[in-house]
Amino acid sequence: MMTNIQHPAADTPREREPDEANIRALVEAFYGRVDEDPLLGPIFSRALTGRWDEHLAKMTTFWSSLVLGTKNYRGNVQEAHRPVDEIEPRHFARWLSLFLNTVETRYEPAAAVQFMEPALRIAQSLQLSKFGWDYQIPVEQQELLAALKRQRTGDNPEPRFPERPGAEPFPAKFVGKPADEK
Numbered sequence: 389m390m391t392n393i394q395h396p397a398a399d400t401p402r403e404r405e406p407d408e409a410n411i412r413a414l415v416e417a418f419y420g421r422v423d424e425d426p427l428l429g430p431i432f433s434r435a436l437t438g439r440w441d442e443h444l445a446k447m448t449t450f451w452s453s454l455v456l457g458t459k460n461y462r463g464n465v466q467e468a469h470r471p472v473d474e475i476e477p478r479h480f481a482r483w484l485s486l487f488l489n490t491v492e493t494r495y496e497p498a499a500a501v502q503f504m505e506p507a508l509r510i511a512q513s514l515q516l517s518k519f520g521w522d523y524q525i526p527v528e529q530q531e532l533l534a535a536l537k538r539q540r541t542g543d544n545p546e547p548r549f550p551e552r553p554g555a556e557p558f559p560a561k562f563v564g565k566p567a568d569e570k
């Protein structure tokens with residue numbers, strides 16, 4: 389799909405403030421990982437062959453609307469996923485794992501949460517409409533969303549990120565498997 393994906397070196401300072409340029413870079417890095425992922429890659433290739441550029445531009449607009457308040461995104465997220473009928477619960481776990489990890493690598497925590505909370509909220513609404521309203525959202529995913537919301541609203545007296553077991557990437561706890569396993 390894309391070449392020359394820039395993975396920031398471990399010592400590259402993370403962004404403090406989201407802006408249009410670093411959101412574009414985030415989108416490119418995330419979909420670069422999606423494209424290489426054995427579980428998600430094929431779903432996206434089937435849907436987006438010949439349309440990747442359009443998708444990346446649309447996703448940059450989408451995240452800019454959410455995080456910068458630019459309000460330029462005109463689309464319907466639910467409708468866009470309706471035709472993608474091969475999506476199973478494990479695909480959400482992988483999508484979230486890759487997204488949260490990519491965000492965490494590129495942004496300081498205060499900026500990162502501005503992407504993480506909407507991603508988890510929208511994922512949840514997509515899961516419920518795909519799998520039925522009685523679908524049980526994985527508990528760890530629910531807890532992560534609740535923790536991020538507490539941080540934003542200041543309900544948590546000592547705001548902090550959820551525990552990161554050992555050297556595991558941040559979201560590994562709730563997906564249960566490292567991102568490179570099928």
Ligand code: HEM
Nearest residue numbers: 431432435450463464465468472475479480483507510511
């Ligand atoms: C299992 C997880 C997911 C899969 C496999 C998936 C797959 C896709 C695919 C294939 C498309 C392209 C549809 C098309 O243009 O033909 C798409 C579009 C999109 N996805 Fe997802 N997606 C997932 C989760 C999410 C989540 C959690 C979000 C929200 C943060 C999201 C936001 C979007 C948006 C905004 C679009 C563009 C919608 C439009 O056309 O206006 N996706 N997704």
